[in-house]
Structures are given as structure tokens and as C-alpha cells.
Amino acid sequence: MLKRITLVVVLLAIAAVAVWRLRKPGGDASIPSGLTQATSPTAAAVPPLGLRLRVAVGDPSASAMLTVTLFNRASRQAALNRAADAGRAAQPAPPAPAPVRVDLTAAEWLSRIDIDELRADGTKARINGVTVRQAPSAVALENDVTAVVSLECPPGSLPAAGAKLVATFRSDSGPIESDPADVPPVARPSTNALTAALADARVARIANDIDRLARAAVIIEREAPSSVEAPYYRGLVQEARGERDAALASYRSALDRMSRGRYSEPPDELVFLIRRLQGGRR
Amino acid sequence: MVNRLIRFLAVVVVAALAAAPLASRISAQAPRGDASGGRWVGRASGELRRVGVGPYVLPALGTEPGGPSDQSGTVVTTWTAEIRLKESTTPVDVKDAAGAVVGRLVPLVDDGSTVTLGISGRMTERSHYGDIEYWDYTGSGIAPEARVASIGGGAFLSGWVYYSVSDHDPLADILPNGAYSLLGTPQVLNGFAIKVTHVDAGHPDQPHVNNMRSGGTGSWMGGYALWSWSRMTPAERVAKRFGIDGNSISVDGVRQALTATKATMRDVMSADPKSYVIANSVMDGRMAGVPKESLSEKTTVSSEWHLEREIHLSGSLKRVDRDWRPKKDDKVTATAAIDPASNLTGTFRFTLFDVSRERGYAINAGWDTSLDLEFAAGQAGFGAATETADGWQIQTAGTSATATVQILAKDYGAYGKLKAEVNVDGHWYPLRAEGGGTSITVPLDDDGNHIADGWEEVWLGLGSPATDDTDELPATPDASEPANRAGDGLSNYEEYRGFMQEESWDFGYPGMRDVFIYDELGHGTGLYSKSGLRIHLIRFKEYDKDRVVNFNRGYATAGPQKALHIMDWGLDPGVAGQASVVGTPNVVDWIRIDTVKASYVQGSVSAAEVIAHELGHGTNLPHHGEASKGTVCAGGDPMITGIKGGQYSGDWHCIMRYTSAIQYEGWDGNCYLAPAQQGPRESFCRSKAGTELNAGPQRMEEMYPYPMAGDATVGACMNHLTVRGTARNGG
Numbered sequence A: 001m002l003k004r005i006t007l008v009v010v011l012l013a014i015a016a017v018a019v020w021r022l023r024k025p026g027g028d029a030s031i032p033s034g035l036t037q038a039t040s041p042t043a044a045a046v047p048p049l050g051l052r053l054r055v056a057v058g059d060p061s062a063s064a065m066l067t068v069t070l071f072n073r074a075s076r077q078a079a080l081n082r083a084a085d086a087g088r089a090a091q092p093a094p095p096a097p098a099p100v101r102v103d104l105t106a107a108e109w110l111s112r113i114d115i116d117e118l119r120a121d122g123t124k125a126r127i128n129g130v131t132v133r134q135a136p137s138a139v140a141l142e143n144d145v146t147a148v149v150s151l152e153c154p155p156g157s158l159p160a161a162g163a164k165l166v167a168t169f170r171s172d173s174g175p176i177e178s179d180p181a182d183v184p185p186v187a188r189p190s191t192n193a194l195t196a197a198l199a200d201a202r203v204a205r206i207a208n209d210i211d212r213l214a215r216a217a218v219i220i221e222r223e224a225p226s227s228v229e230a231p232y233y234r235g236l237v238q239e240a241r242g243e244r245d246a247a248l249a250s251y252r253s254a255l256d257r258m259s260r261g262r263y264s265e266p267p268d269e270l271v272f273l274i275r276r277l278q279g280g281r282r
Numbered sequence B: 001m002v003n004r005l006i007r008f009l010a011v012v013v014v015a016a017l018a019a020a021p022l023a024s025r026i027s028a029q030a031p032r033g034d035a036s037g038g039r040w041v042g043r044a045s046g047e048l049r050r051v052g053v054g055p056y057v058l059p060a061l062g063t064e065p066g067g068p069s070d071q072s073g074t075v076v077t078t079w080t081a082e083i084r085l086k087e088s089t090t091p092v093d094v095k096d097a098a099g100a101v102v103g104r105l106v107p108l109v110d111d112g113s114t115v116t117l118g119i120s121g122r123m124t125e126r127s128h129y130g131d132i133e134y135w136d137y138t139g140s141g142i143a144p145e146a147r148v149a150s151i152g153g154g155a156f157l158s159g160w161v162y163y164s165v166s167d168h169d170p171l172a173d174i175l176p177n178g179a180y181s182l183l184g185t186p187q188v189l190n191g192f193a194i195k196v197t198h199v200d201a202g203h204p205d206q207p208h209v210n211n212m213r214s215g216g217t218g219s220w221m222g223g224y225a226l227w228s229w230s231r232m233t234p235a236e237r238v239a240k241r242f243g244i245d246g247n248s249i250s251v252d253g254v255r256q257a258l259t260a261t262k263a264t265m266r267d268v269m270s271a272d273p274k275s276y277v278i279a280n281s282v283m284d285g286r287m288a289g290v291p292k293e294s295l296s297e298k299t300t301v302s303s304e305w306h307l308e309r310e311i312h313l314s315g316s317l318k319r320v321d322r323d324w325r326p327k328k329d330d331k332v333t334a335t336a337a338i339d340p341a342s343n344l345t346g347t348f349r350f351t352l353f354d355v356s357r358e359r360g361y362a363i364n365a366g367w368d369t370s371l372d373l374e375f376a377a378g379q380a381g382f383g384a385a386t387e388t389a390d391g392w393q394i395q396t397a398g399t400s401a402t403a404t405v406q407i408l409a410k411d412y413g414a415y416g417k418l419k420a421e422v423n424v425d426g427h428w429y430p431l432r433a434e435g436g437g438t439s440i441t442v443p444l445d446d447d448g449n450h451i452a453d454g455w456e457e458v459w460l461g462l463g464s465p466a467t468d469d470t471d472e473l474p475a476t477p478d479a480s481e482p483a484n485r486a487g488d489g490l491s492n493y494e495e496y497r498g499f500m501q502e503e504s505w506d507f508g509y510p511g512m513r514d515v516f517i518y519d520e521l522g523h524g525t526g527l528y529s530k531s532g533l534r535i536h537l538i539r540f541k542e543y544d545k546d547r548v549v550n551f552n553r554g555y556a557t558a559g560p561q562k563a564l565h566i567m568d569w570g571l572d573p574g575v576a577g578q579a580s581v582v583g584t585p586n587v588v589d590w591i592r593i594d595t596v597k598a599s600y601v602q603g604s605v606s607a608a609e610v611i612a613h614e615l616g617h618g619t620n621l622p623h624h625g626e627a628s629k630g631t632v633c634a635g636g637d638p639m640i641t642g643i644k645g646g647q648y649s650g651d652w653h654c655i656m657r658y659t660s661a662i663q664y665e666g667w668d669g670n671c672y673l674a675p676a677q678q679g680p681r682e683s684f685c686r687s688k689a690g691t692e693l694n695a696g697p698q699r700m701e702e703m704y705p706y707p708m709a710g711d712a713t714v715g716a717c718m719n720h721l722t723v724r725g726t727a728r729n730g731g
Helices: A011-023 A073-085 A106-112 A193-207 A210-223 A229-240 A244-257 A268-278 B002-009 B024-029 B145-151 B234-242 B251-268 B453-459 B492-497 B526-531 B607-617
Strands: A049-056 A064-072 A100-103 A113-118 A124-126 A131-134 A138-141 A146-153 A164-171 A174-177 B038-056 B069-087 B092-095 B101-110 B114-126 B132-143 B157-164 B180-184 B193-200 B208-213 B248-250 B282-289 B299-311 B315-317 B331-338 B347-353 B373-375 B392-395 B402-409 B416-423 B428-430 B439-442 B499-501 B504-506 B514-519 B534-538 B564-568 B577-579 B591-593 B663-665 B671-673 B699-701 B704-706
Touching: A049 A073, A049 A164, A049 A174, A049 A193, A064 A073, A064 A138, A064 A164, A064 A193, A073 B504, A073 B526, A073 B534, A106 A113, A106 A131, A106 A164, A113 A146, A138 A146, A146 A193, A193 A210, A193 A229, A210 A229, A229 A244, A229 A268, A244 A268, B038 B114, B069 B157, B069 B299, B092 B251, B248 B251, B315 B416, B331 B347, B331 B416, B331 B439, B347 B373, B347 B402, B373 B392, B453 B492, B499 B534, B526 B607, B564 B607, B577 B607, B591 B607
Parallel strands: B092 B248, B514 B534, B514 B564, B564 B591
Antiparallel strands: A049 A064, A064 A146, A100 A138, A113 A124, A113 A164, A131 A146, A164 A174, B038 B069, B038 B299, B069 B101, B069 B114, B092 B101, B101 B157, B114 B132, B132 B193, B157 B180, B193 B208, B282 B299, B315 B331, B331 B402, B347 B392, B347 B416, B373 B402, B416 B428, B416 B439, B499 B504, B577 B591, B663 B671, B699 B704
């Protein structure tokens, strides 16, 4: 098992990119620190990775989910540029930035990621007790490929709704900080059971926690038995437990309950779930 | 009478002034050392006023035959000169006893001065015998024309100036640094046309008119130590008097010559001597007095002058590198130099002015409104820069013939002007800018649109207006579509100035429509790049709370332009994506993606398609049609039913087409199970025409009627693609 993070950057590719950026008018070379930067001495070395954080809270007595998404912003932007320039750019397309490979165990992910509350005065306060729920073990970050790490946060460890959290990933080429993410409001099951259950169902899906989803689905069924959500979540639980026919019936029930014109977009996911269970026409 | 007048006018009034020791302040204001080669340019004027006040006696000439007469009246001779004097390039060294040069006497040579003169007035003379005669004087002339006409040339003005080169000049008590002398030459004014009308009161009907030329009209200027009526410098004077080599003169020689000359001056002029010394590179002074020769004190002379030093200094300020365009914290150099042929050195002063103060350092980064260009700190050979109202100024610490200064850009769109001056004698002389005028643009910008020409030529074409926003790519297939599809809300200047995207700077590619997206999810934009738009992913801090991406807009802006915001959102069951409305980024408040569902969506509907579909709505792409509530296919939501011309119609692979139909309404009016594979969606369509299972005539294939949903009612998505403005619903 690897005990360290390895950000393998193909040096030749980086060099080629740097050379390209230098010849391109207005180009900006950004490569990980630690490498020779063949560009203006005033240009700052910026790690090529980007980071996002999303916060989901459900039942306040249960854990909250923190989703950290790591991606190769340099590669992604370059791919977009290439796509836009294809066939019309005055200059040949620059070589694609090298992928950044990340090989980490769950423990290593956790040791590399900090979750902090960003206070109004600019100081940070660490969120303690965070654990890894799900994380990729190896991924080559490039273009739209992401490394999504689901972190679990024990009840009561998050600050109040409206507080801002930031994630920091300590890469070998420097720390990468996410944009601030708001802690969403929490619905108290004692005062609004349906809202709390819907929120908790979403957290359960993020955590891929079928038992928690099942508990939420029961509450939703109880609180809003004729809703679209009731058979929808029931179906998700049934399918996860291998109850194929029951799940299909639940999904169809949900689809039938969808009122005409209520939605501006089709229930792609629901259709997909039904098709997956019943099989397509051909 | 006329002869007396002419002889009187021929008197050159001189002013010889004792040299009072002057403070070192004055020394500091005049050049030291080799500053020869300069010019003195300015104006001078004066008059000679003759007033008759009684019996006129001119002992020097003796009593006129017939005895003394009474005179009354006033005759005034005035002159105004445009002065151009040139410092000789062969100064005379003044040496101390040890042979060290302590100063230089630099002859001043007329270099094309002109003088305009006039005379007017009447003098009435009552003779000893009681006869009354009138003398009316009128006339005018311009030298050197008059001079040339009369005596065939000759300088009007001459003089000299003393430049001390020693802090311990032994002549400081009598000849301070910057002492000068100016002398008008009487002969040059000979030939000045005068009309004198003589009328005998006893015979008023028989005037006698004399058209004549002046014989030297009192040309006169002041100076520090006027040595003689000649144009000799003290050195020449001493050389002539003492037989010393004119190329150099001893300190004692100068002292002797000055002393002797002062005595002469006092004999000529009744006024007290006064010293004249250059101050702030200016010869400025006035004098008035009564020539002793007249004795009767009926004649007064006065003059004043103001000359400024104009060094014959050839130098230039070179343009900055044409390929340089400003980038934050990047530098460019500018070099100023005195023409080596001038053989001069001086202190250089560079001035940045008209410098931009665009907020921040890119259209979406930074907040400060400080000057966008400044001189780099800590430059060798320079003092500290000082800020002015619209720029900066910096000066070399020592003298040199050339100086190169580094200019630091603090903004990717920085612009300003730079001028250079050089000080060789206490006066700042502007240097000629390469390309004309006295300043260069930073960056190089001949068309004045504040976009660097080197960049502009490559990306825009020279002469492009900074405010234009005419980006057309990706092209709209149908040329009849509204012209306002072009543009992306950013002007040429804004695209040139550029933006930060995920903390890296780039510029907008002119000609291509740029769209900005803040992706809160971090999952990217999926297949949206198939639109051909130039997509820029930004961070949260790279747009403002209203989603305006060019929140630092200022010069030549096309107005606010917003970015799209992709956010994570728990949507209704089964729904993976949603846009607030269909319209441009300026009207679409949000793009919501339910990551939980999107991650489940696979197969015929991928997350990349969902994201691209919703982003398409964010650039004014509508669905291919709308659902009909009157469908005969009962039991299902029209959202999942394919009908002719509805959301499922048109190009089979268009990202804006729906692909999750459970059923569809056949052309025979019956409902049929929709095919499981309804994609993939991989492009934005360019026409309404149905393709694949939506294409072709009505037919039956394997018991199913086709086309499934036929041609699109709306479709032709690329015709609707709009980034700027506030278009909605594909309009």
C-alpha cells in the first residue's frame, strides 16, 4: 500500500507546455512548484489542481457529509481551449497538460485534507472528527476526471447554518484551498419531519448509506404518502436491497405521480432507473 | 541737428557693473563645466528717449555754429529684438596659477537675431536768433534686413558667459559662475530708414524732407561686464591688450581686464554698475541709465531682456518593445539618450503620465485603484520614484549620456505615456520621442486605443476600436439570425486586459465568444464545449455577488457581463439538472445540477450531457419543442412522451434534445414504446431537421412507425446561441 501521495507529472509534457505558453501571446504558465518554471520570473507558481467543497446536512443527530472534489484545472481549461480553438485557431494547439496522478489510501486522503471554518476575521477553526466515507484509491486527474472524496462529519461538529467552510488539500506542490461553502440550514425532525427526512435522504444517498436512506424513506412515506418522493425513495431502497420488481413498481408509481408540466426538465434519472430494471425495447 | 542726432544715437551705452560676490546658490543654478553648444533664446526690448529741455550743448562736439539753441519735445527710438545667441564651441579656459582650469569663458555669437526698430517724435528748436524749426521723426526698420542693406552684414548681438568649473574658483568674488555680458552692436542697425521732416516755422509751406538711414540707433543691451563696444570676451580683450594667447587666460588676467573695463564703464555710464548672473538657466534683467556723453541729461536709455538657454541638444527616447504587452508584475524598459555628437552628459528624468487607474489588475481580479504603471523599485543608478497626480517621476542619481529605466506593470491592461528630459545645466530639456513628439506610449500604441499594438496586430488587426464587441465565432449558421448573436459582452479592450480563470490569467480571444462559468461542483462543463464557445472556468472570487465577471470594468467597457453559476442542488425526484430560465448568462441566475442523481445517470443520459444541456439553456438555447398536453398516449407525463415537433424531435444527437422518452406518439396516433437508446447526445444542432429515428418519411420499421418525433419545431440550436445581452427563450 502506498503510504505517500505521488503527484506524477510527466516532465517532458510539462516542459512542452511551458514552452508553448511562452510562445503564445499572453500565455500563462502554471505548473506545480518544485519544478523548473521556464517562464517570466515574476510569474507565480500555481498548483494545477482545483478543489471544491460541498456540505450536506440532514438529521442533526446524524452525521453530515462533506464532499471534496479534486480536479486538474489546468488540464480542464486547456481541453476547453483546444475544443474552442479546434480548426480555427491561428496557432497550432498547445500540447495537453500532463495528467496528475493521485494514489492515496483513505487514511492518506484524510491526512491531506483539512476542513476549517472560515471566520469573519479571516481566521480558521478546524472541524474535528472528520472521517472518510468514500474515496478513490487511484485516479489520473485530467480534463473532466475528478477525485471525489466523501467525508463524514459527526453530529454537532459543524458550525451553525450560514457558516463558511473551506477545504484544503496539501499537495506536494503546495496547498490547494477550495472556495468557501456554506453550511446549509438544518431542519429539526421534531418541527418539520418531512423536510428533515428529505434532507436526510439526500445525505444518505451522498453517503451511500442504504440503512439511513431507508429510515428517511419510512418517514417520507409516513409524512407524505401520496407524494412523488415516497415511492421514489422507497424504490431506491428496494432496489439497493435487491427487490427488483418492488423497486420497478415504486419507480413507475413515482413516474405516474409526476404531474404534467410541473417540471421544466424530464426525470432522466427516474427513467434511467426504470429502464435499467425493466429493460429497453431494444 | 541730424548729424548730432545720429552721432548721439551711435553712442553705445554700456553697463559695467562691479561684480559683487554672489552666493553659491547662483552657482548651483548655472551649469558647471562643459556646457558649451547651447543656445540662448528670448526677447529683448528697449528705448532711447530724447527730451528737449532747454539750451542744447554738446561739449564733446562743441557749440553749433550760430550759438546754442533751445530744444523742446520728445523723440523716442524703440527696439524689440528676437534673440538667438549661440555658445561658441571653443571656450576660453581660465586657469589658476597652477594651470588648473577654474572656469570657462564661452563667447556668445549671434545666431540669427532680429530686431525691429521705430522712431517717432518731434523736436522743436528755437535758434539763438529766435527762429523756430520743427523736426519730425518717423521711421521703422527690421534688422538684419536693414543691416544687410546698409553695411552688408554683421551680428546684432554678442557677448559671453562665464561657467565656473571649480568649487573654489578664485574669481568667485568678481566673476561668479553664470556671469554674462550682452552687447548690442551699433553698426548692425545702420541703414534703418528714417524720415526727418524739417519745417521752418517762417516757411511752413516749404517743408524739407530728408529720407535717410540711421547711423547706429543705440543698440544696447545689458550685461555683467561689458568690456567694450566690440564683441571681445575678457580673454580676447586681455589677449589684445596683453598679448596673451586667446585660448586660455589666467585668473589674474581676467581680474585685470575686469578692473580696467569697469573703470571704462564708469566713464561712459552714469548709472551704478550692477551684476548680471544666470539664474535658473535664464538671463533675465533690465537696465536704465543716462549716457554720460550726453551730459545734458536729456537722453535716457533703458532695456530689458529675457533669454532662456536652449541647448543644442539632440537626443531621443526610444519606444518600448513593440511585442511587449502589460502583464501584472511584468517589466519593460525604455531608453533615453543624448546624441553622442552633442558630447554632453546630464541627469535624466523620466515621467510616466496619463497612467491608467483601472480597478484591480484584470477585469475580474483585484480591487485597488492605484496607478497601473510605475517605475520598478531599486533600479541601479536611480533615486526613488515620486508619485504625481497621474503617474510617476524618477531621476538618475548621476549624469550620463544615456539612461534606461524599467517600468513595471501592475495591471494586465495598463497604459500610459512616458517622457524623458535631461538636465545639463540646471534646466530640463525634453528629449524627442521616437516616432515624434515628446512622449512615447507604454505599451507601444500608435493608434491610441490603449491596446498594445503588438498584441493588437496579432489578435485584432491594427486600428480596431477598443469598445467593439463583435466576436462571431462560433458562427451562427443562419445569417438571417439577429446580428446581436455576435459578441460576448466583453469589449476588445476587456478581452485584451484579460481575466483570471481558476487563478491563472488569460485573455479573451477576439473573434471568439467567451463565456464564463463558476462551477461550484468541480465536475466541469461536460459536453458544453461542443457549443464552440470559448469557456472559461472561474473561481467564486472571480466574479461578484451579482455574477458579473467584468466587475473591474472601466475604460472602453461594453457593460456588465455575467458568468453562469453551476450549483449543487437537490432537485425533484429523478430530475438531474435545471436552469432558472432559458436566456443569456445575464438573465440565467443559476444552473442546478443534482450531483446525487447525475452520478446515477448513465447510459443514454450521461452527467456530461445533463450539464451541457443546462448550460445550453444558460446561453439561450431552448428545447426543440414543447410537450403537448393533448397527447393521445394516456398514462404518462408528456415530459417522457415523444410527440411530433416536441422536445424529442429534431437532430437525434443534439444535446438540447430530450432522450428519456418512455413512449412516443406514432404518426398513426397510437402510442409506442420508445427505443431504449436515444442518444448519445454529442453536439448542438445547426438545423431543425430530424435525424436518425426522427428523420425520413412516414414508414414502419419492425412494427414501429417512424419518424419518432420528426423535425424540431425550434431546433437549429446554434442559431440561438447568445452570450451577451438579455435575450430569453431563444429569442
